[in-house]
Amino acid sequence: MTSLALPDLPVRAVLPELADAMARHGTAVLVAPPGTGKTTMVPLALAEGAAGRIVVAEPRRLAARAAAARMAALLGEPVGETVGYSVRGDRKVSKRTRIEVVTSGLLVRRVQGEPELPGVSAVLLDECHERHLDADLLLALLLDVRAGLRDDLRLLATSATVASGKLAALLGSAPVITATAKTYDVGLGYHAPLRDERLEATVARVVRIALSEVDGDVLAFLPGAGEIARASALLADLSDVDVLPLHGRLTSARQDAALKPGGRRRVVLATAVAESSLTVPGVRAVVDSGRSRVPRVDHRRGLPGLATVRVSAAVADQRAGRAGREAPGRAYRCWPRHEQAVLPAYPEPEIRVAELSRLALELACWSTPDGAGLSWWDEPPEGPFAAGRDLLRTLGATTAEGTATARGVAMAALGLHPRLARALLDGAAAVGPRCAAEVVALLDAGGSGADVDAELRKLRNSSDDGAKRWRREVARLEKLVDGGKGSQDAALVVALAHPERLARRRAAGSRAYLMAGGTAAELPPGSGLGDTEWLAVAEATRDPGRKNGIIRLAARADEELAVRAAPSLVSTAEEVVWSGDVVARAVRRLGAIVLAERPITDPDPALVREALLSGLREEGPSLLDWSTGARRLRERLAFLHDAIGAPWQAMDDAALVDRAGDWLEPELSRARRKADLRRIDTASALRRLLPWPEAAKLDELAPERLEVPSGSKIAVDYTVSPPVLAVKLQETFGWLRTPEVAGVPVVLHLLSPAGRPAAVTSDLESFWRNGYPAVRAELRGRYPKHRWPEDPFAAEPRRGR
Structure with a gap:
């Protein structure tokens, strides 16, 4: 790559120091606030004189595309020449590409496939302070690669915050280079929501205040696309202002429109993507909703999801700083001033709060199932990590020891959550790639109605942006798998993703179902699914205080499909249980669901004994016949326990039931039903609890x-x-x-x-x-x-x- 005259941005001043650090140490940390040019100028500088390709890892697809476009523009070239990008479902690179911008998750997959990263001389890990799960995993894998395979691989981590000590330590006491940006004064104002005012209404109201008080464009931060759409509708009457959305679900053209200054004033309604990953030019005012959407376990879908939380103080400062990039500006915070003091200092790292089965699968494919030996910024928390590993074993992705199976490797290669990867692979073989891809794309995005088949019909026929996005994802997923024509059986694909959510109606005409995992759930009124005995449940919620969960999205199924989708949950066993009396039966189950049963006439005596003990635990010693003599003996022994203590034992119900297996033998082992318990000589049995030799003094003491x-x-x-x-x-x-x-x-x-x-x-x-x-x-x-x-x-x- 020929020498390039770089723009006069703040990071330019530290490029010589950075180049020297990378040459001497091989690793470095660059601390530079947003707007200093670190994402675009540093890769260009690293590429000068480098023998191999420079790979830039970005946490978001939108940021990756924007960074590549900006660098290509500086070179006066189209994207895909010297600078290219690769994101899920979109790639623009060529043989001439020297700098490739990729998402962190995609680079994890690439490192898994080719750990030595042939042809790559340096990797730049951008926006490390955001602490995305894929980015933390990628850092751990690259450090392992550098330690064992590529000691010549240069690693540069960039962060917009000064909390870089741990990052530098991970990179082997790497030098920390700091670039300072010229900033302008930003005035702060607090505008608390009005009573009963929705979040987007507060933002829209404060945007109007900002437009009246500050010249230039307004950048408003909202949690997600839904809030952005509603705020945009509330601002639709602004005839002299362009209101533009900016989030990851938009088409490339609409994203680019929000990042390019126009002839009129603009209000850009953005998600967290505009905090540090992107620069929105022309902004003089920032309106901050104070909320952000962050990864959390989505229990409704049983998949990773997003939750709306309050921003941290560091994020609030980053957002406010966007108003002072080019001139003095003002930030409007949509919360009371006193709440600022209670904001958390920094965002919670995703690894501490996320569902970790996908991380566990990547580690299994890396031959480190427990993550031991890797250098972590924060180690995976024990509980969620163990749950993720258990799920992988259930799905057949790993062996009992935790190593990845061939099936697990294939699942990981799809880049989906393991549940969805299993559904796509097995579903394609059973019902065809098209049907499997359609259902998986629906499960990944979530549905708005209760009937999976109705949702699919709506998506196939709709022309809105959400349906178009779904069809693009279906086309991408369909290309990833092989299979025959199959049948259009959406329920099977749902069941492959969530076998524990296969559900059977509890009684004819009832809206209540029992899921294989043991949870009870109900169909909401008007779901259109109330006439079916079996359901494959995709989404369900459990509200506090409710006895049953609510089924939000499901497909009609039957017993044959359930057994086919979840053979590992099918079991046949002799069950001897207490249900008011001893009940012995041979039961065929799908998880918690009884498929068939028949009585057993000669059950295992040991199982009968356990059932009788269960009855005693459930109903207490009243199952026994307490004669006057037995009752008085119990009262005397109870008195001695209270008056003397050991060795005289307690005689309350709980204590007697807890030791029933001792003092009721051998009569208990000979009993076969409830009536046999009544025949036990309780007084004689109770004397087995007398302590010896102290028992000789019973009549003297009591x-x-x-x-x-x-x-x-x-x-x-x-x-x-x-x-x-x-x-x-x-x-x-x-x-x-x-x-x-x-x-x-x-x-x-x-x-x-x-x-x-x-x-x-x-x-x-x-x-x-x-x-x-x-x-x-x-x-x-x-x-x-x-x-x-x-x-x-x-x-x-x-x-x-």
């Missing part, structure tokens, strides 16, 4: 009855604490010392001749001296035929009068 002065033996009530002895007062004359059990004084309920409590005491001597005279006076009047001596100490105790 006697069933106590002898009173009259000679009667009265039962002690151990159901209360402390225990109670209810005895007629006349039988206790002369009894001075309160009786004790296990060192605990009993409470004496002294009864009248009619058996009613006349006094309650745990101190007999005190009662005789202080309480008895009043009790005697009352009882003498009520029971005159009975003896009521004045001196209870000398009186003879009697059972009768």
Whole structure:
């Protein structure tokens, strides 16, 4: 490449230092804020004198295309000559291409295929501060390549923030070069949403304020394409201003229109793509919604998705800085001033919050299934990473040890989420590439209705941008797989992606379904799917507080299709369970769904025993026959546990059920049904819990009855604490010392001749001296035929009068 006169942008001043660092060290970190020219000028400078190709990795397709276009324009060439790009579904390169801009995910695939990166002399990892998952993985793989295969491969990481210490350490204590940009003052204003005002309405209102206060173009940040469309509609009456959307789902022509200045004032409504990856010229005012759409697990689709979150302070500053690139400007923040202090400092790295099965598949293909030995900016979190690896084994993408199978390698090559890759590969073989591609493209984008077949018909016949985008993706996916003509069976493709979401109606006429994974879900009213027994569910939600989930997108299926799509979930087993009694049956299941069952007349005794134990855990010891003797023994043992503790064991329901396998044997092993439990001699069984040798003192420590002065033996009530002895007062004359059990004084309920409590005491001597005279006076009047001596100490105790 011939010498090039580069524009006078801030990064130009550090190019000699950067070239020297790369030559001496082989790696470097360039810290440069947006607008300094790092994305376009640095690759051009690296290419001068380089023997091989310079590859620039961008986190987004839109940024990759724009960077290539800008560099080609500086060279006065069309894209595809010296500078080209490769993104999913679009590639413009030639034999003359020296600089190729690619997306991070695409470069991961390229490194997997050719780890030595033949013909590449340097890789520039752009916008590393955004911490996209593909970018973090790519960095780890390239460091591994450089350590083991290509020590001559130069790596340059760029970041718009100064938090570069960890990045430099990863690159082997790489030199950090900083480019400073000339910036202009940016005034800040805060405009809180009005009451009940939607986000896009707030942005549209503040855009009008910005247009009235600041000359030049307005750049407004919104979370996604939906909000952009609604805000655009609210600004449609601006006759002297062009309102232009800017996001990744637009056609190339419409994206380019937003990046080129026009003859009139413009309002560019953009997603996060315009924070640092792209430069929008002419901007003097920035309106920031304060929200961003970031990767999260989309539980509705069971696939990676996007969630709307508050921006970080670093992102808010980057957005505001867009207003001061070319002249003084103003930033309008659509949140109260006091909320600024509680914004997180930086965005959360995607690897910490994303679904990680695709990352796990790439690592399996790299022969490092657990990621060990790689240098990570942040290591994959253990829980989500383990879940991702489990899914790969379920899909047949990896072996039990975690190594990639041939099938897994083929799935990874498609560049899709493993669920969708499995659906495309197996679906193409079963129903044909076209049908498989159509369904996979729908699942990837998400549907707006409940019926998959209805959604497909709508997309095939519609002419809106979403349908056109879907048809382009279908065409791309169809070329990736082979297969026969097959049949148009969308449900099979859905089931291949989500076998655990195959669902069967619970009862005729019901809208409730049980999914193979065990989750219950309902069809919403008016879904058009209520007449089918089986569904292949693509999307489902579970709202807090609701018993069942809601099916959002599904296709009609049947049992034959379900078994065909999910053979690994089909099992036949003898089940002996407790359902009010022992139920023994041979059951054929698809996951949690019962396909067929028949009774078993001679079930495995061990399984019967476990079922009976389950019944005891579910219904408690009331399943047993508690005779009076058994009940009183339990009460005495419970008292000793409370009074003494070990070795006397607890006797509450939970404790008895927990040890049922010990004290109910061998009777439990011989039992076959609920009725057999009632036949167990519970008192004899309970004695198996007596501790020895302490058990020899049971009657001494907790006697069933106590002898009173009259000679009667009265039962002690151990159901209360402390225990109670209810005895007629006349039988206790002369009894001075309160009786004790296990060192605990009993409470004496002294009864009248009619058996009613006349006094309650745990101190007999005190009662005789202080309480008895009043009790005697009352009882003498009520029971005159009975003896009521004045001196209870000398009186003879009697059972009768």
